Amino acid sequence: MKTKRRLTARELDQLSITELQALLASPQHYAHTATRNYGEDDPVREPGRLVYRCKSECPASLKYDHPSAAQLKMSKGVALQAAGAANFVSCVACGREGPPSLREWRAVVDWNYVNAREGRGDLDNFPFFNLAGLPAAEKLERLESIRYDLFVRRTLERKRKEAGEDVGGRFLAKLDAYRGWANVALALVKQGMDEKAPPNIVQGR
Numbered sequence: 049m050k051t052k053r054r055l056t057a058r059e060l061d062q063l064s065i066t067e068l069q070a071l072l073a074s075p076q077h078y079a080h081t082a083t084r085n086y087g088e089d090d091p092v093r094e095p096g097r098l099v100y101r102c103k104s105e106c107p108a109s110l111k112y113d114h115p116s117a118a119q120l121k122m123s124k125g126v127a128l129q130a131a132g133a134a135n136f137v138s139c140v141a142c143g144r145e146g147p148p149s150l151r152e153w154r155a156v157v158d159w160n161y162v163n164a165r166e167g168r169g170d171l172d173n174f175p176f177f178n179l180a181g182l183p184a185a186e187k188l189e190r191l192e193s194i195r196y197d198l199f200v201r202r203t204l205e206r207k208r209k210e211a212g213e214d215v216g217g218r219f220l221a222k223l224d225a226y227r228g229w230a231n232v233a234l235a236l237v238k239q240g241m242d243e244k245a246p247p248n249i250v251q252g253r
């Protein structure tokens with residue numbers, strides 16, 4: 049049975065707009081998508097309120113300034129001019145600075161992802177995806193299905209845009225921001241699972 053198989057980025061990229069629309073409308077896709085109700089919060093609006101505290105619990109905040117050379121290295125693959133200003137999270141207390149981005153929400157998501165991988169973040173009060181109270185394995189499954197659904201939708205919208213159709217920039221940003229937050233949540237879930245597993249047991253992935 050291959051009912052749960054998810055297509056890779058490459059496979060999705062080879063599909064036409066019509067095929068992607070059919071995939072999204074298929075009963076299989078529906079059955080394997082946990083939800084499209086990600087909660088009331090808007091991941092693009094005022095993202096500065098969602099910044100995680102950094103190491104040693106200092107409050108960090110979003111700023112708009114010239115990123116350092118080290119920061120520019122962090123934003124791999126993203127075109128940022130060394131001379132230009134960008135958004136990034138910075139901690140006045142300890143001097144840590146996050147990856148820079150032209151988009152505020154991206155700067156917050158990237159900073160939070162770094163912190164989530166070190167176990168800082170609160171899954172039970174996570175602003176999106178209604179995760180509170182679920183066991184770790186269910187959180188994982190829910191988030192992976194949400195992330196895949198978002199990726200398929202994003203691929204469709206990218207192709208529509210390339211075909212000259214009118215695709216709203218804010219809608220695209222929201223899809224990307226939700227996907228970024230799904231990655232933050234997944235990092236937190238995996239971090240929590242690693243902590244609970246006895247050290248002599250090798251993790252599956």
Ligand SMILES: [Zn+2]
Nearest residue numbers: 102106139142
């Ligand atoms: Zn700090």
